[in-house]
Amino acid sequence: MILLKLGGSLISDKKKKFSVRRGVLDRLAAEIKAGAKEKLIIVHGGGAFGHPVASEYELHRGFKDKAQTKGIVLTRIAMNEMNNRVIDALARRGIPAVSVQPSANVICRGGRIEQLNAEIIRKFLELDITPVLYGDVVLDEKQGFCILSGDQIISYISKIFKPSRIILATDVDGIFDKNPKKFRSAKLIEEINPANLEKILQKLEASPRDVTGEIKGKLLELVALARKGFEAQIINAIKPGRLKKALLGQQIIGTTIKKGRYKWIQNDRCKKA
Helix, strand or coil: CEEEEECHHHHCCCCCCCCCCHHHHHHHHHHHHHHCCCCEEEEECCHHHHHHHHHHCCHHHCCCCCCHHHHHHHHHHHHHHHHHHHHHHHHHCCCCEEECCHHHCEEEECCEEEEECHHHHHHHHHCCCEEEEECEEEEECCCEEEEECHHHHHHHHHHHHCCCEEEEEECCCCEECCCCCCCCCCCEECEECCCCHHHHHHHCCCCCCCCCCHHHHHHHHHHHHHHCCCCEEEEECCCCCHHHHHHCCCCCCCEEECCCCCCCCCCHHHHCC
């Protein structure tokens, strides 16, 4: 079984609220159809749909006042719309895919998943149906609600379903020593391992516009998995053909987070994963 994450920046344009890259999404669906020879679970990010609304109402801070309830509703509407676009693209390519809504299936505690009904996902897989989950605003036992990132979903369900491969499809070649969208001198880090992780983390900066923690948070989720024996591959699926090759197990440009004995990182994303 393969666990595939479609990044929000890949399938939407974060500079344009509620935008979808229809051509990219349709091509990705075609590559998934051609390349996925195993059972598949897909998770996608919030992109131009979830992030703007969640950020406006500061939903990542948990419950502060009743005015945020409007933000919860609007975020749910936005993410439902984005998920519909993904499901539709997959269905038009002949991929039997169904939505598994996190806000109706997950409860968090302090921003981390406390409960997730994995049997729903398992039953769909047994029917050869592809479950599609996504970043969402969900109930939280400590703070009322929280933003659940697609990356945390990947981390949690990997330990349950033990995928043969974890692929994160993004709009850049992988993890760089600096932001490749701002600096031409940015260098791709082809491999992350216990020896170089600390130095890499020092160079990464979180963007205040990304309520799920940007690349540093994503990396820490993957490192938590790597500590438990699961490697992950980050690829640039904006480039035609790369997602198909990754699904087929062919070698392509990207960043691999190698499994190994990583140090205990002082960050909740890693400590609790």
